[in-house]
Amino acid sequence: MQFQQSNLFERAHKFSIRRLDYAFGRLYDSRKSIRTEFVQHPDELEINSPNIEHAVEYQPTPSFLFRSMLAPVEGPFSDLTFIDLGCGPGRTLFLAQDLGFKRCVGVELSPLLCRAAEENISNSPAATREAIEIVQADATNFSIPNDDCVIFMFEPFEQEVMKQVAQNIISSSSKPRSRATIIYYHPSSDWIFANNDAFQRLRYPAWQKSFLAAFAEHGVSAFAIR
Numbered sequence: 001m002q003f004q005q006s007n008l009f010e011r012a013h014k015f016s017i018r019r020l021d022y023a024f025g026r027l028y029d030s031r032k033s034i035r036t037e038f039v040q041h042p043d044e045l046e047i048n049s050p051n052i053e054h055a056v057e058y059q060p061t062p063s064f065l066f067r068s069m070l071a072p073v074e075g076p077f078s079d080l081t082f083i084d085l086g087c088g089p090g091r092t093l094f095l096a097q098d099l100g101f102k103r104c105v106g107v108e109l110s111p112l113l114c115r116a117a118e119e120n121i122s123n124s125p126a127a128t129r130e131a132i133e134i135v136q137a138d139a140t141n142f143s144i145p146n147d148d149c150v151i152f153m154f155e156p157f158e159q160e161v162m163k164q165v166a167q168n169i170i171s172s173s174s175k176p177r178s179r180a181t182i183i184y185y186h187p188s189s190d191w192i193f194a195n196n197d198a199f200q201r202l203r204y205p206a207w208q209k210s211f212l213a214a215f216a217e218h219g220v221s222a223f224a225i226r
């Protein structure tokens with residue numbers, strides 16, 4: 001009986017968080033005149049790549065959690081490039097631009113979502129249009145710029161692809177070594193980074209840790225390249 005009650009509480013909590021995510025997401029979209037708050041299955045994304053079988057559906061990062069997710073990043077953001085591997089129609093790129101990142105680059109496999117991102121950007125003020133760039137590519141083929149950067153991922157693909165991306169990150173930051181922080185939301189393959197000596201797990205400050213534990217339904221991990 002007690003188990004059933006706690007199960008019920010957990011489900012009610014998850015339901016409330018999803019409603020909250022959705023409400024904040026819609027609000028963010030309408031404030032920015034963009035469209036990012038929707039869910040779409042990979043089969044509907046015009047993806048013509050063998051990696052479609054490892055791709056995860058599109059859904060956006062909750063806007064109200066984004067700043068806390070970046071807590072382990074050593075600023076100032078204005079010195080850093082923000083890269084979202086699997087950016088969809090660009091939600092995090094707009095959020096990163098709000099925070100003052102020097103440059104925001106989104107990499108996306110789906111041509112349909114790339115068009116949606118470009119449309120969102122074209123509806124934006126000139127400063128946003130200049131700061132955000134969309135690259136239509138498979139993340140495994142994208143050569144990560146050797147800038148000091150934040151590499152963001154929201155569970156874009158399964159472990160087969162993630163292993164290749166982790167290797168890409170390592171080779172991109174070797175000579176000379178740049179500062180790369182990986183923020184990985186819904187980190188189901190974070191063992192790939194945790195078990196590789198090239199990466200070091202970063203801890204969240206106590207307050208953000210509690211906030212994310214309460215509201216980030218899928219969890220978040222952070223790593224730095226050593």
Ligand SMILES: C[S@@+](CC[C@H](N)C(=O)[O-])C[C@H]1O[C@@H](n2cnc3c(N)ncnc32)[C@H](O)[C@@H]1O
Nearest residue numbers: 055059060061086087088091109138139154156
């Ligand atoms: C869960 S969504 C996250 C969207 C966005 N990053 C955000 O946080 O709002 C994952 C995205 O990764 C994209 N994706 C999947 N496999 C990919 C790959 N191999 N290369 C680039 N993008 C990929 C999907 O099309 C989808 O848009």
